[in-house]
Amino acid sequence: MLNSYSAADKVLLAVDCIIFGFDNEGLKILLIKRDFEPEKGKWSLIGGFLKRDEVLDNAATRILNTYTGFQDIYMEQLYAYSEIDRDPVERTISVSYYALINIENHNEELIKNYHAQWFSIADAPKLIFDHDEMLEHAIRRLRYRTSIKPIGFELLPEKFTMRQLLELYEAILSKELDKRNFISKINSLEILIKLDEKDMQSSRKGSYLYTFNKEKYEEKLLNDFVLNL
Amino acid sequence: MLNSYSAADKVLLAVDCIIFGFDNEGLKILLIKRDFEPEKGKWSLIGGFLKRDEVLDNAATRILNTYTGFQDIYMEQLYAYSEIDRDPVERTISVSYYALINIENHNEELIKNYHAQWFSIADAPKLIFDHDEMLEHAIRRLRYRTSIKPIGFELLPEKFTMRQLLELYEAILSKELDKRNFISKINSLEILIKLDEKDMQSSRKGSYLYTFNKEKYEEKLLNDFVLNL
DNA sequence: AAAATTAAGTGTAAAAAATACATTAATAAA
DNA sequence: TTTATTAATGTATTTTTTACACTTAATTTT
Numbered sequence: 001m002l003n004s005y006s007a008a009d010k011v012l013l014a015v016d017c018i019i020f021g022f023d024n025e026g027l028k029i030l031l032i033k034r035d036f037e038p039e040k041g042k043w044s045l046i047g048g049f050l051k052r053d054e055v056l057d058n059a060a061t062r063i064l065n066t067y068t069g070f071q072d073i074y075m076e077q078l079y080a081y082s083e084i085d086r087d088p089v090e091r092t093i094s095v096s097y098y099a100l101i102n103i104e105n106h107n108e109e110l111i112k113n114y115h116a117q118w119f120s121i122a123d124a125p126k127l128i129f130d131h132d133e134m135l136e137h138a139i140r141r142l143r144y145r146t147s148i149k150p151i152g153f154e155l156l157p158e159k160f161t162m163r164q165l166l167e168l169y170e171a172i173l174s175k176e177l178d179k180r181n182f183i184s185k186i187n188s189l190e191i192l193i194k195l196d197e198k199d200m201q202s203s204r205k206g207s208y209l210y211t212f213n214k215e216k217y218e219e220k221l222l223n224d225f226v227l228n229l
Numbered sequence: 230m231l232n233s234y235s236a237a238d239k240v241l242l243a244v245d246c247i248i249f250g251f252d253n254e255g256l257k258i259l260l261i262k263r264d265f266e267p268e269k270g271k272w273s274l275i276g277g278f279l280k281r282d283e284v285l286d287n288a289a290t291r292i293l294n295t296y297t298g299f300q301d302i303y304m305e306q307l308y309a310y311s312e313i314d315r316d317p318v319e320r321t322i323s324v325s326y327y328a329l330i331n332i333e334n335h336n337e338e339l340i341k342n343y344h345a346q347w348f349s350i351a352d353a354p355k356l357i358f359d360h361d362e363m364l365e366h367a368i369r370r371l372r373y374r375t376s377i378k379p380i381g382f383e384l385l386p387e388k389f390t391m392r393q394l395l396e397l398y399e400a401i402l403s404k405e406l407d408k409r410n411f412i413s414k415i416n417s418l419e420i421l422i423k424l425d426e427k428d429m430q431s432s433r434k435g436s437y438l439y440t441f442n443k444e445k446y447e448e449k450l451l452n453d454f455v456l457n458l
Numbered sequence: 459a460a461a462a463t464t465a466a467g468t469g470t471a472a473a474a475a476a477t478a479c480a481t482t483a484a485t486a487a488a
Numbered sequence: 489t490t491t492a493t494t495a496a497t498g499t500a501t502t503t504t505t506t507a508c509a510c511t512t513a514a515t516t517t518t
Contacts, residue, residue, distance in 0.1 A: 009281045010239035013322060052238045052320065056311040080309050080324050082285040091281065093242060095309050163466085180468070181506065203465040204514040228505075392495085409497070410477065432494040433485040457476075 014087070014094040015059045016047035016131065018078070018138035019068070021103035022155040026120055027171035028103065029135065031127070032067065033115040038088050039128040045135070046116070047094065060097040067114050069107030074100045074154040076145065079137055086130050094130075098138040100154035121171075139172075146172055148224035150191055150217055159209040161199050162186070169229055177229055189225055191217045243316070243323040244288045245276035245360065247307070247367035248297070250332035251384040255349055256400035257332065258364065260356070261296065262344040267317050268357040274364070275345070276323065289326040296343050298336030303329045303383040305374065308366055315359050323359075327367040329383035350400075368401075375401055377453035379420055382441040390428050390436045391415070398458055406458055418454055420446045 019030040031043045048063040050056060060075050078096040086092065103118065111117070119125065121139070126132065146152045152168055153160075166182050186192065193213045198206035248259040260272045277292040279285060289304050307325040315321065332347065340346070348354065350368070355361065375381045381397055382389075395411050415421065422442045427435035 009241070009278055011242055011279065011281070012239055013242070049238055050240065050311075050322075052240070053313060055313060056309055056322070077309065080285055080306060082279075084282060084284060093279075093285070161466095178507075179466095180508085183467085184469095185505095204516080205464080205466050205512075206514075207466055390495090407478075408495095409479085412496085413498095414476095429485095433487080434483070434493080434495050435485075436495055 012090060012092045013050040013056075014047055014092050015050060015056060015063055016045040016094050016096045016134060017060060017064055017075075018045060018096060018098040018135055019064065019101055020098060020138070020142065020155065021101045021106070021118055022168055022171060023103045024167075026122070026167075027155075028118040028120055029124060030068070030101070030106075030111070030116055030118055031124065033117070034128065035115065042128045043125045044128045045096075045131045046114075050095075056095055056097075060099075064099055067110060067116060068101070069110045070099075070101060070105075074151055076141070078134070078141055081130050081134065083130065094134075096134045096138065098142060100142075100151060102155060102157055104157050143172055147227045147229070150189075150212060150214075150225075153212040159195065159197065159199075159211055161202065161207045161209060163202065163207060165210070173229060182229065185227065185229065189227070191220070241319060241321045242279040242285075243276055243321050244279060244285060244292055245274040245323050245325045245363060246289060246293055246304070247274060247325060247327040247364055248293065248330055249327060249367075249371065249384065250330045250335065250347055251397055251400060252332045253396075255351070255396075256384075257347040257349055258353060259297070259330070259335075259340070259345055259347055260353065262346070263357065264344065271357045272354045273357045274325075274360045275343075279324075285324055285326075289328075293328055296339060296345060297330070298339045299328075299330060299334075303380055305370070307363070307370055310359050310363065312359065323363075325363045325367065327371060329371075329380060331384060331386055333386050372401055376456045376458070379418075379441060379443075379446055379454075388424065388426065388428075388438040388440055390431065390438060392431065392436060394439070402458060411458065414456060414458065418456070420449070 021028045021030060030046065032046055034040050034042055034044045046063060046067045048059065048066070050059045054062070056077065057075070060077070061071075061073065064070055064073055064075065075097045078098055080093055080095045082093045084091065086094070124135070127135065146169070152165070152172070155168055156164055162183055165186065166177060166179060169182070170177050191213050192210045195209045195211065197209045199209050200206045250257045250259060259275065261275055263269050263271055263273045275292060275296045277288065277295070279288045283291070285306060286304070289306070290300075290302065293302055293304065294300055304326045307327055309322055309324045311322045313320065315323070353364070356364065375398070381394070381401070384397055385393055391412055394415065395406060395408060398411070399406050420442050421439045424438045424440065426438045428438050429435045
């Protein structure tokens, strides 16, 4: 019967995480070298299995936390991958999530323990299974989402310069942006607070630091913005 | 161990379909009155379970075909829903798909057999489980996707008038559009063929019929268009 | 102490895109 | 032949986007 509930076709559900980070070298992803079969020794997204009494979102944050020690990280579900032989060991459907990490604060210890490593998007190694497809999909989603939601800030430190923000968007969109036009577009959103503080690392003059004004953003609009960069 | 493959946590995977149709009354969805427990007699999306050796996309098309007789339908995966008690009978994760149907050709027989019925989006009944959330999610996705991909045509007959296309976009976006601006924006995409034929149903003068020029669209660009309506 | 260096910060004019808007055309029915 | 109905069409205005270069502030070098 069409709609019968039956144990016959239960499957394993995995969660794989595309973990994005950003530093002065550009946009990065965190990968692990698998220390178990199959594909032991190959590079892989960070993943795990959904537990019986766990929601997918929780599985994603749990897995992220296990490998990186991070909590309260922005994550978004992407897509369910279900090719029959995508995992050669057993039929496994994987639901991908992407995460945005402020790379400055990552937990070195945990990452080392799991042989995890940050790679520039551009020169990431070939990944196992369908993980390359997941990565590509995640980048597309990230591009779209950052153009309508203020999630880019998740990749930056609490306080950041306009240059950092510009370079972040350049990395995400992988194209050059005009500095003046970028700044005026960002300013027109009116969601940043310009601090009195300056960052003195990058120049002699020093550049003003900004923070994301989450309260203002939230009270401002329920709708998305449109950021045509 | 973190990454062990284990049968312990296998789950049922369902697929639920948000089936959109369009006619002169507007945008519609196809719902069924459940004839089995739980929630027997309530309105529901059309759904079913993933089979062991089946890919999600295939499950979605199979389920759609079973209820409507349709084949070769545009479908897109939306999202995986995994709340613990979303289905009260058993832990079930559901992956939603939306489908775009040319409502003129639907298979009346099959739809009647399954107590299926088209509802205007505006006055759809309360749905079971988390199906209302799925529907809302699907409308959002449909809005976005039709603004960058030529999938609106899937909801129209092979030959259609500009007025039909206009009203389709108005229904999807649920806002009024200026006729002249709409037509010039559509024309600027250069993906329609204006036929010599006219549709005489709607007026004395008759209005030209168009078809989507799929070949031209495909040779034209690998990228998406941007349709700011 | 002056000169050179470096990145920060800032505004405007031109081009392109989006919008608002009203009349004529074709035909069938009365 | 008059009336009624929807189809078809273009332009001027406003808004948005783009392209573009010099001055400022502070440090380092000479």
